[in-house]
Amino acid sequence: MTDPPIGVVIATRNRADSLARTLRRLTELPERPRILVVDNASTDHTRTMVTALFPRVDLLPLPANRGAVARNLGVEAIGTPCVAFSDDDSWWEPGALARAAGLMRRHPRLGLIAARTCVGPEERPDPLNEVLDTSPLGPAGDLPGPQVLGFLACASVVRRSAFLDAGGFHPLLFFAAEETLLAYDLSARGWGVSYCPEVTAHHHPDPSPRSGRSVRMRRNELLTCWLRRPLPLALDRTRALAAEARRDPAARHVLREVLAALPAALRARRPLPPYVEEAARRVEGQHRGP
Numbered sequence: 001m002t003d004p005p006i007g008v009v010i011a012t013r014n015r016a017d018s019l020a021r022t023l024r025r026l027t028e029l030p031e032r033p034r035i036l037v038v039d040n041a042s043t044d045h046t047r048t049m050v051t052a053l054f055p056r057v058d059l060l061p062l063p064a065n066r067g068a069v070a071r072n073l074g075v076e077a078i079g080t081p082c083v084a085f086s087d088d089d090s091w092w093e094p095g096a097l098a099r100a101a102g103l104m105r106r107h108p109r110l111g112l113i114a115a116r117t118c119v120g121p122e123e124r125p126d127p128l129n130e131v132l133d134t135s136p137l138g139p140a141g142d143l144p145g146p147q148v149l150g151f152l153a154c155a156s157v158v159r160r161s162a163f164l165d166a167g168g169f170h171p172l173l174f175f176a177a178e179e180t181l182l183a184y185d186l187s188a189r190g191w192g193v194s195y196c197p198e199v200t201a202h203h204h205p206d207p208s209p210r211s212g213r214s215v216r217m218r219r220n221e222l223l224t225c226w227l228r229r230p231l232p233l234a235l236d237r238t239r240a241l242a243a244e245a246r247r248d249p250a251a252r253h254v255l256r257e258v259l260a261a262l263p264a265a266l267r268a269r270r271p272l273p274p275y276v277e278e279a280a281r282r283v284e285g286q287h288r289g290p
Helices: 016-027 046-053 069-078 096-106 127-133 160-166 179-188 213-228 231-245 249-267 274-288
Strands: 006-012 034-040 058-062 082-086 090-092 110-119 156-159 192-203
Touching: 006 016, 006 069, 006 096, 016 034, 016 046, 016 090, 034 046, 034 069, 046 058, 058 069, 069 082, 069 160, 082 090, 082 096, 082 160, 096 110, 096 156, 096 192, 110 127, 110 160, 110 179, 127 192, 156 160, 160 179, 179 192, 179 213, 179 274, 213 231, 213 249, 231 249
Parallel strands: 006 034, 006 082, 034 058, 110 192
Antiparallel strands: 082 156, 090 192, 110 156
C-alpha cells in the first residue's frame, strides 16, 4: 500500500471492451489501489463485465450520463486521500501511483499532479508533455515541478481535499476541455498544480474520430472564459466567434451551444483573483508563441 493511500476513479460510458483492458492493467499494479468505476448510464455490457471479471473493483452505476461530474461523484465515494483518474483507455505505469502519493505527502500545498503521458502502442510522448514542462509559470519552492494551468484528466492525480475544496469538474462543461477550469479553481483556492514527469500514465485512445468533440471543446473553452475570465475578454472572444459563424457552419454550431449555456455561465461566474488571471495570460502567451 502507498502512504498516503491512493485510489483510481474511472468514468466510463459504453466502452466495456476498452475498459476491461484498462482494468486488467490497473488491477496488476504493485500499489494495489482501490479502483472505482463510475458508469455513466451505459447501455452495453459494462456493468456485468465489471462485476463478473473484476470482483475487486468497485462499481458506482449512475442512472443518467453526468459527464465529467461522474469523476466528482467517484472522488466523493472512494474516500482515499489521493485519487488518480484514468479513462477507459488509459492506465498508470507500475510505481507511478506510489511516486504520486509520495509527492503529495512531501508537498502539502500540491493539489494536482499533471503526469507525463505516453500515447498509443508506440508510447509516443504526448505533445502536452513539452508544453507543461516549459510552462512560463516556472517552479515554486514548495511544489515538485513547474506550475501549470492545464493537464489531461486521464493523466492526473488529485489531493481529495483540494479537489473537493475547488468544487471538482464544473457541471456546465460536461466533457471536453474541462481541465482548464479546474486548474483555475484549484489555483484560485491556493492549491498548487504541477507537472511531474516522474509520474507516468499510458493513454491508448481509439484512433477513430470522436463525433462532435471539436464543437464541445470550443464551446467549453469559451464558457470557461465567461465563467472565470474578465468580461471584456469574454465579449471579444464571443464577437470573434460570431464573425466566424457568418461563414462557417461549425462555428455557428459552437455559437448556438455557447449562447444556450450563457445564462447558466453568468449565474455561476466567479472571476479569478488577479494573480491567477495574470498566470492565465502568461500561459496563453506561451500557446500563441512569439
